[in-house]
Amino acid sequence: MTAPRRSPPAFREAIRLARVPLYPFAELERRAAEQERPGRPVLKFAIGDPDLPPPEALTRALAEILRSDPTSHGYSTSRGEPTLREAVARFLRVRFGVPIDPEREVAILVGSKEGLSGLPRALLGPGEAVAVPDPGYPAYVAAALLNDLAVERLPLRPGGGWLPDWEGLSARVGLAYLNYPNNPTGQVARLPDLKEAVDWAHDHGSALAFDNAYSEITYGSEPAPSILEVPGAREVAVEFHSLSKTFGIPGWRVGFAVGNPDLLRLLVRLKSQSDSGAATPLQRAAVAALGLYRGRERPPEVARAVATYGERIRALAAGLEALGLEVVPPQGALYVWQRVRSGGAALAERLLDRAGILVTPGSAFGRGGEEYVRWSVTRPLSEIETALRRLPAALSPRRGGGDGAPAVGTPPEPPPGTGSGGSRSSSPRRRARPATRRSPG
Numbered sequence: 001m002t003a004p005r006r007s008p009p010a011f012r013e014a015i016r017l018a019r020v021p022l023y024p025f026a027e028l029e030r031r032a033a034e035q036e037r038p039g040r041p042v043l044k045f046a047i048g049d050p051d052l053p054p055p056e057a058l059t060r061a062l063a064e065i066l067r068s069d070p071t072s073h074g075y076s077t078s079r080g081e082p083t084l085r086e087a088v089a090r091f092l093r094v095r096f097g098v099p100i101d102p103e104r105e106v107a108i109l110v111g112s113k114e115g116l117s118g119l120p121r122a123l124l125g126p127g128e129a130v131a132v133p134d135p136g137y138p139a140y141v142a143a144a145l146l147n148d149l150a151v152e153r154l155p156l157r158p159g160g161g162w163l164p165d166w167e168g169l170s171a172r173v174g175l176a177y178l179n180y181p182n183n184p185t186g187q188v189a190r191l192p193d194l195k196e197a198v199d200w201a202h203d204h205g206s207a208l209a210f211d212n213a214y215s216e217i218t219y220g221s222e223p224a225p226s227i228l229e230v231p232g233a234r235e236v237a238v239e240f241h242s243l244s245k246t247f248g249i250p251g252w253r254v255g256f257a258v259g260n261p262d263l264l265r266l267l268v269r270l271k272s273q274s275d276s277g278a279a280t281p282l283q284r285a286a287v288a289a290l291g292l293y294r295g296r297e298r299p300p301e302v303a304r305a306v307a308t309y310g311e312r313i314r315a316l317a318a319g320l321e322a323l324g325l326e327v328v329p330p331q332g333a334l335y336v337w338q339r340v341r342s343g344g345a346a347l348a349e350r351l352l353d354r355a356g357i358l359v360t361p362g363s364a365f366g367r368g369g370e371e372y373v374r375w376s377v378t379r380p381l382s383e384i385e386t387a388l389r390r391l392p393a394a395l396s397p398r399r400g401g402g403d404g405a406p407a408v409g410t411p412p413e414p415p416p417g418t419g420s421g422g423s424r425s426s427s428p429r430r431r432a433r434p435a436t437r438r439s440p441g
């Protein structure tokens, strides 16, 4: 006798996962794959995935550790390898002049995104909210929603150097994200700007998650600051760093958090329940990368990569401006933020359909990005030149298409009643910077 056939169970996503927009970079990759044609590959300027090789000291250290360190195959600890925590403390001291206790004020992460996502989970609960810069890195909204927390927009003001407008956040906000050098706008904050954030956090009894993933990738003469240089920051802030962008190892997944020991203790406690630490050999090798720093100056290995990204940014920005397009001049990070008054999502769609060029629609970073697209310069100059040659045909009005295309990864509107009110912050001083530059074309 045969057993009666059972239909397999239908699995559906949890409500909290359904509320999170698709991760834009994964979704864009999927759309690009659909457009790929033999002999005409899609030019991919969407994700910021560094294409330059890591420093040799780093890859050599990893090879050596794997070859000759039999203890490197075991578990690490939730807080991370002591040698790497000491290297992190030294890096903060020589690069930013910030003293750090490697025992209490450092946690090693499985990439900075892991820590950025974990902090609200470790700290906040029902009825509380997370403030998220808009435009901002999509992982912040996801971190809030995946932890059943409300999202409040922290608008970045285009007319004010894309600095945050702290007014309007409610008393429910228990954690605010901030990110400079900024993804996606490319703007760099100065210490007085960061002091405003620290003052706001003190006044509101809120924590700050300062994402400094691009601290080493700046194009001016002044290096980007650490928020821990601001007096009182250590009482409210955790700063997140990534080795991905600085050393060209995004797939290694090694980052670190520094700052407030109580917040870090919670994060490490969460990590002990959810992961078993970054891979031990990678952590031990990362010591060699941070050891390249001898002072405030970037070591030659990092300076060379930044010079290459800078050259690409200049070529791309000049090419876009020569076509009469508006570009926000970037001061740091890996992106060109192009203004598209008629809507970034429509242009992104049109570039992909007509020219095989993949860019990120600014709406993927929030409502504040709707009039923009973001180009990542993690592709070689030759591809930038090809894209610039393909652009005029894609921009011409010969076909109607494009407008009204769905925005990839557009974060949901905050639930009613979460977006305003309850602010106790005073009116911050802001520097005026040009929002965009328009070439005469």
Ligand code: MLT
Pocket (backbone or CB within 6 Å): 025, 046, 047, 048, 049, 113, 137, 183, 376
């Ligand atoms: C970006 O392209 O904005 C990010 O670097 C991608 C990521 O970290 O997921």
